[in-house]
Amino acid sequence: MASSERRVRVRIAPSPTGPFHAGGARTALYNWLFARHHSGAFIVRIEDTDRTRYSPAAQADILESLRWLQLDWDEGPEVDGPYGPYIQSQRVEIHRHYASLLLERGHAYKCFCTPERLAALRREQIARREAVGYDRHCRDLPPEEVESLERAGRPYVVRLKMPREGETIVHDRIRGDVVFENALLEDTILLKSDGYPTYHLANVVDDHLMQITHVLRGDEWMPSTPIHVILYRAFGWELPVFAHLPIILSPTGKGKMSKRKIVAADGTEYPVMVREFREAGYLPEAMVNFLARLGWAYDDHTEVFSREELIARFSLEGVSSSPAAFSYEKLLWLNGVYIRALSPEELARRCLPFLQRAGLVPDPCPPDSWEQLLRVIPLLRERLHTLKDIVELGGYFFSHEVGYPQPELLLGKGLGPAETRRGLREARRRIASLEQFAEAPLEQALRSLAEELGWKAGQLFMPIRVAVTGRTVSPGLFETLVVLGRERVLARLDRAIAELERLENVS
């Protein structure tokens, strides 16, 4: 049966050497979408055969990131499944078995070359400006010599015997047929001297054993695919369908997306790891939508896709073959779109941790803080690009005091400290004596005051805004005053008036 007719089974094979980054997330998403689209299985397999770089924290981060993005896996760590274990290091006996099978069948050989010899060889090749690579020194060692070296306890690796002529064609669903000249391929190491398999062996063996039908992975794997094809053939196994995804470029378009935090010229830090996006206040649904569109398009106008639409519409045919640069501007816009689509309660729920982390709301959240947050959300909803923005944009709704680091911002346009102070004092008096502290009466009172003073509305509103929020930017003044509450408004007006008085005396 051709693999395309079997039930689709795809996997991601992250290596727990560092936190999960945007590129890994995109690969995971495409695999997940492909599986869900075809009602297939999405599998997570942890490839931790590099014991020197292994990090338990990284492994936890990968799973946590996948969960945050809601890319649920059908088989893998924590959920297990019929083809386990799904932690590669627990499968080394299996890998060793298949390596010995290759040895028996003459598809592989033991190589006793020391790292020193390899390094020296490499240096010579570079000096002679030759192509670097293993010289197959041990490929045709006489059996007796192999035996004696082994008896002497000399460490060895197992290498794959590459065909020395002909070519290997990789059929790729995105790239088409890619031809590799066998003579240029190296006798790749399959088993390291520590007994652990390399990626090539473990990956092929496990993909086969786990019945993987489609291998969707980053384009950086294209060069090693002929090795994998040759391995499949050596075992006599059916090939999966390969599809190499375009890599993600850094926002500048120069080079692969960094795995370290991107710092702009102005010092702004941009997230790269999935957890950093989460901490920066991005919504998982926005991330999913953005990542999906990075290297894939459905038609000539749709930008916003729900998860269900993505599943329904995703196909390999829509995946572009050229690399895509990451755009924080577009992500930010999309994040805003998703924020505005959230119900006020849901948005409040998601913003809460950010306010708590900033120390503006206690943890656990007391009922009155929650009520206040619910009042604040409608005012800030369309102003947030990230959840974290609520701290900067709305902190004054929760803090007890606001400061005026630049007191001159309190001044009305074209007005001096004395005049502004007079306006503010009168505004304070009228607000205090208002029967009903609500938007309409506030607006009426303040507009008529501005008129009486012969000021433009903004000349009065801006000083009040700065007085009560400490900022020149806020939601509409009257709704802001109402949510702040009369007590807080009056206290802050008093402080501002005092501040203006000081400013008067200075000048």
Next chain:
RNA sequence: GGCCCCAUCGUCUAGUGGCCUAGGACGCAGCCCUCUCAAGGCUGAGAUCGGGGGUUCGAAUCCCCCUGGGGCUACCA
């Protein structure tokens, strides 16, 4: 250096021989709304489809060369 991939507005892309004097989105600019900022609405600037050869009545779309960019080149994945 060798091998491999890629090439449409700044960016993500639509486009699979005629519907393209190249469409949409982000970003940018202007205007409207307006108490500031957003959000929203409208308008605009922005790509001779990297260059050169072919094929064809006709090419962004097919072929070749060049150029540019990227990836890989570990007892890492």
